[in-house]
Amino acid sequence: MEIYARHMNLLGEENFAKIHKASVMVAGAGGLGSSVLNLLARLGIGTIYFYEFAEIDPPDLNRQILYNSEDIGNTKCDIAIAGLRKINPNINIIAHCEKINKKTKIPKVDLVFDCLDNFTSRYILDDLIFPKGIPMVHAGVSTYFGQLTVIIPGKTECLRKIISVDATKFDEKINKEIFPPVVTTMASLQVSEGVKYLTGDFSNLLFGKILVIDLLSNSFDTINIK
Amino acid sequence: MKIQVKLYSTLRLNLGVAGLEIEIDKPVTILKLLKLASQQLNSDIIPELIEDGKIMVGTILLINGKNILHAEKLETMINEECEVSVFPPSGGG
Numbered sequence: 001m002e003i004y005a006r007h008m009n010l011l012g013e014e015n016f017a018k019i020h021k022a023s024v025m026v027a028g029a030g031g032l033g034s035s036v037l038n039l040l041a042r043l044g045i046g047t048i049y050f051y052e053f054a055e056i057d058p059p060d061l062n063r064q065i066l067y068n069s070e071d072i073g074n075t076k077c078d079i080a081i082a083g084l085r086k087i088n089p090n091i092n093i094i095a096h097c098e099k100i101n102k103k104t105k106i107p108k109v110d111l112v113f114d115c116l117d118n119f120t121s122r123y124i125l126d127d128l129i130f131p132k133g134i135p136m137v138h139a140g141v142s143t144y145f146g147q148l149t150v151i152i153p154g155k156t157e158c159l160r161k162i163i164s165v166d167a168t169k170f171d172e173k174i175n176k177e178i179f180p181p182v183v184t185t186m187a188s189l190q191v192s193e194g195v196k197y198l199t200g201d202f203s204n205l206l207f208g209k210i211l212v213i214d215l216l217s218n219s220f221d222t223i224n225i226k
Numbered sequence: 227m228k229i230q231v232k233l234y235s236t237l238r239l240n241l242g243v244a245g246l247e248i249e250i251d252k253p254v255t256i257l258k259l260l261k262l263a264s265q266q267l268n269s270d271i272i273p274e275l276i277e278d279g280k281i282m283v284g285t286i287l288l289i290n291g292k293n294i295l296h297a298e299k300l301e302t303m304i305n306e307e308c309e310v311s312v313f314p315p316s317g318g319g
Contacts, residue, residue: 032319117319142316145235163315164295169283174317209291212234212313219244221234223311225291 003088004044015199016044022198023047025109027100027125029080030054031178032139033115034066035187040113041084043195047092048084049107052076053099063180100125106132111197113190114138114159118174119167123160126151130158137193138163139186144179144216146186149225150193150207162210162225182215189213227251230309231263237285237312241271253305256287256294275312276300286313 001008008016022045026033029052040048055075056067064076071079077097084093098104100121106112106128114136116122122138129136136151138159151159189211196205210223232245248262257276264270275285280300287294288311294302304310 028319030319115319117317119317140316140318142318143236144239145316147235147313147315161293161296163286164293165286165315165317166283170317173284176318178318210313214235214238216239219238221232223232223234223288223291223313225288225293 003042003090007043011195011199018200019195019198020044020046022111023107023109024049024111024113024194024198025107026050026113026115027121028052028115028117029064029066029076030060030115030117031063031183032141032187032190033113034064034076034080035184036113036115036190037080037084038065038087039188039191040194041088041091041093043191044088044091045198047094047109049094049096049109050077050080051096051098051100051104052080053097063178063183065184100128102127104128106134109134111194112136113194115187115190118171119163119165120171123167126159135197137190137197139190141178141182141186142175143177144182145212145214146182147210147212148186148189148193148206149210150197150205152197152207156207156225179215182213185213185215227304227307229259229304229307231259232309232311234311234313235316236314237271237274240274241267241269243267250304253303255300256289256302256304256310257300259304259310284314284317286315287311288313 029050056071066080066083077095081095133153139148193206212221227250229248238244290308
């Protein structure tokens with residue numbers, strides 16, 4: 001428990017116990033996903049499932065903090081699980097080396113982190129978990145910008161309704177250029193909101209609104225949504 | 227009626243403005259409001275938002291937080307003081 005000494009008392013014993021018992025799923029272990037996974041492991045989230053199918057390419061290394069140059073060509077899944085187990089061997093980490101599709105069986109989890117890199121896959125994930133009542137912390141990033149919102153069945157609409165785009169056309173146009181600090185900032189915010197959800201801090205939780213950040217002009221704006 | 231138009235991320239960057247206030251004296255469609263915004267900004271924002279008469283893929287238009295795609299799209303009427311948010315979501319991860 002010593003590895004949690006810097007945040008266990010800060011969160012409070014009761015809240016720490018909640019996150020330590022929690023089970024979460026991380027969809028994607030790329031830019032957002034590798035930072036989210038890193039933080040979740042260090043926080044001591046009890047059980048972490050993650051889904052990732054890709055191999056590590058050189059352009060990934062500017063922001064995907066679980067991977068190093070010696071890992072190029074390996075699967076993210078294998079490298080991520082080995083790294084996460086080194087970070088924290090005391091939690092359950094389950095890797096699914098597969099692409100999320102319409103037939104994916106979603107594990108029994110308290111919360112999902114959307115760390116995917118396209119809206120086609122995001123909507124598939126949304127369709128799989130929203131009807132089951134599983135909440136999701138969504139984030140998306142591009143260049144200097146990012147957005148985040150928490151989807152809670154029964155309290156908010158699903159992602160498809162909140163951020164409605166023609167996924168196929170949108171995904172063709174996604175600008176892959178990315179300022180690495182945007183990714184780690186958004187991933188940190190995702191984990192922060194995830195902890196709020198898991199500890200029941202709904203008064204501070206980002207739901208019913210979208211946070212839009214712009215690191216170029218240092219603006220953090222919140223848009224209320226219906 | 228005073229309408230607050232707020233622009234985010236790439237739109238703010240490309241247009242060099244975070245938002246503006248438009249005064250209207252009668253209800254207008256969101257399309258007309260965007261044309262009024264262009265006049266006021268002295269810069270045509272329509273090509274940034276609309277393509278072939280439709281909202282451009284990758285642009286989200288909200289009136290008081292409600293997506294116009296779930297209303298009457300570009301013909302959605304603005305008939306009271308409100309906030310219009312124009313938001314291009316980021317898709318990467």
